[in-house]
Amino acid sequence: MRQPADAAALTEMFVRDGNHFDTALGERMARLLGQAGAPASAEPASASASVPAPGYSFNADFPPMKRVLRELGLQQALERDGYVIVDFIDAGQVAALEEHYRKTHPDPVEGFYASTFAGDKAYREDVDRKIREVCNDRIQALTRDIKVIFGSYIVKASDEGSQMNIHQDMTLVDENEFCGINIWCPLVDLDEHNGALHVLPGSHRLLRTLRGSTIPAIYDGVRDEINELLRPVHLRAGQAIIFDQSIIHFSPPNHSGSDRVVINIFFSHEDARMLICHLDRSQAEPKVEVFEVDDSLLHVYEHFGTDINARPNIGRSLGMVDYAFPALTPDSLRQHYPAAAIGSTQASIAGAAPMAGEPLAGAASGWRGWLQRLLASRGATSR
Numbered sequence: 001m002r003q004p005a006d007a008a009a010l011t012e013m014f015v016r017d018g019n020h021f022d023t024a025l026g027e028r029m030a031r032l033l034g035q036a037g038a039p040a041s042a043e044p045a046s047a048s049a050s051v052p053a054p055g056y057s058f059n060a061d062f063p064p065m066k067r068v069l070r071e072l073g074l075q076q077a078l079e080r081d082g083y084v085i086v087d088f089i090d091a092g093q094v095a096a097l098e099e100h101y102r103k104t105h106p107d108p109v110e111g112f113y114a115s116t117f118a119g120d121k122a123y124r125e126d127v128d129r130k131i132r133e134v135c136n137d138r139i140q141a142l143t144r145d146i147k148v149i150f151g152s153y154i155v156k157a158s159d160e161g162s163q164m165n166i167h168q169d170m171t172l173v174d175e176n177e178f179c180g181i182n183i184w185c186p187l188v189d190l191d192e193h194n195g196a197l198h199v200l201p202g203s204h205r206l207l208r209t210l211r212g213s214t215i216p217a218i219y220d221g222v223r224d225e226i227n228e229l230l231r232p233v234h235l236r237a238g239q240a241i242i243f244d245q246s247i248i249h250f251s252p253p254n255h256s257g258s259d260r261v262v263i264n265i266f267f268s269h270e271d272a273r274m275l276i277c278h279l280d281r282s283q284a285e286p287k288v289e290v291f292e293v294d295d296s297l298l299h300v301y302e303h304f305g306t307d308i309n310a311r312p313n314i315g316r317s318l319g320m321v322d323y324a325f326p327a328l329t330p331d332s333l334r335q336h337y338p339a340a341a342i343g344s345t346q347a348s349i350a351g352a353a354p355m356a357g358e359p360l361a362g363a364a365s366g367w368r369g370w371l372q373r374l375l376a377s378r379g380a381t382s383r
Contacts, residue, residue: 062205065179066269069242070144078181082204082247085233085349086142088185088240093134098187100130101153101261109259111161115153116298125299127153131263139183139265142242147270150298154184154262156195156254163195163253166223166230169245171211171277172297178272179204183265185240190233194256197241198230199349203248206336207326210288211246212277213308215325219248222328226250229337233349266298276312277321287320 069075069084077084089097104123115127131151132139139148149172156162172180190196207218219226230250233241243249245266254260276291293315 062208063176066145066177066271068143068146068179068181068267068269070142074142074242078242078244081201083199083201083233083241083243085235085239085241087238088138088142088183089135089238091238094187094238096134097131097263098261100127101155101187105153105155109155109157111157111159112164113153113155113157114264116150121299124152127151128299131265135183135185135263135265139267143267145270146267147272147295149266149268149274149295151263151265152298154264156251156260158194158254158257158259160253162260164251166219166226166248166250168209168211168217168219168248170213171209172245172266172274173268173272174275175208175246178269180245180266180268180272181242182245183240183242183263183267185263185265186235186237187261187263188237188258190235190260192232192234193254194258194260195251195254196235197233198250198252199233199241199243200226200229200248201231202336204244204246206248206328206332209246209326210277210290210321210323212279212288214279214281215277215288215323216279216327218326218328220327222330222333225330225333229333231349274315275318276315278311280311286325288323289320290318291315292318 065075065079067075069078074084074086104126115124118124128151132148135151139146156164169180169182184197188194209218211217226248227250230248235241274293274295274297276293276297278289278291279286280289289311291312291314293312297314
């Protein structure tokens, strides 16, 4: 196969059809990049290549995503934007989950509440069981080659303390090969008053990260700029946003006068192994320690609700990782999200139909720019 002569030609192989990511071309691109030292393919790696015992290696480049959604268009959008919107469960299923939530929470919650944080393991397992029972058929219809890790309730009481600040979810799988993915489904219609999720499209591919409660976040210096770029996701009850855990997201306080109840289903590729990343900030030369843990992590891990900053007391340490602690800057954000696009991001991503909402205007340019810079760093020749 003849290799294209320059970065522009390689880019055009990678991005086509209105800037939709094409999986087959992505794999071909990865092989080409592999000739210059990047990850070679999305094929399953050996155990030693994925998580070498006793250590763990962090790859700063973006590997191709292993496919987890049955419909190719949804998979492409998930890879491109970091999220997709689907019709998930019907009114009867919404009612069944609402009834279960009310039965297990006879008293109102305060602020922001997630069943994952509950100290009662039997309760956490009951919530997970019920969500799987109600949603299993739809999960199977939407996905392929996956395993469901955990189902939970995420609730915002109607008070100022229910805001969830800008964040990325913690690293829970080996992102050298896999992605951790949430199916986030409200049991009520969402609008500007009841704490709808806001996302920064494409932000899952800005910087490769290791994420944990003690690890500095990449967005700490650009929170104001990100606030200008976030897009609210207004879903109907029973619709879902399926999103990569590494996408930057946020939700404002709920001021509706009633609880905003959401179910969240965390899943990953069936071959993925669960990880936790921890930084001991007391060390003179900070390094991230990586732990391999069982799939039952979210059933048995108690630090979520007590001291989430503590060194994990379960699993097996894979050792310390040299990690550069990358950070976004205003300039890097502008490079990916041109100023002309900022105003357009204020419109909500409506939930009127699956795949509602166009991709962020600046995301494609940012992705192309990132790819061209990556190719240049890999020594792609120019004419």
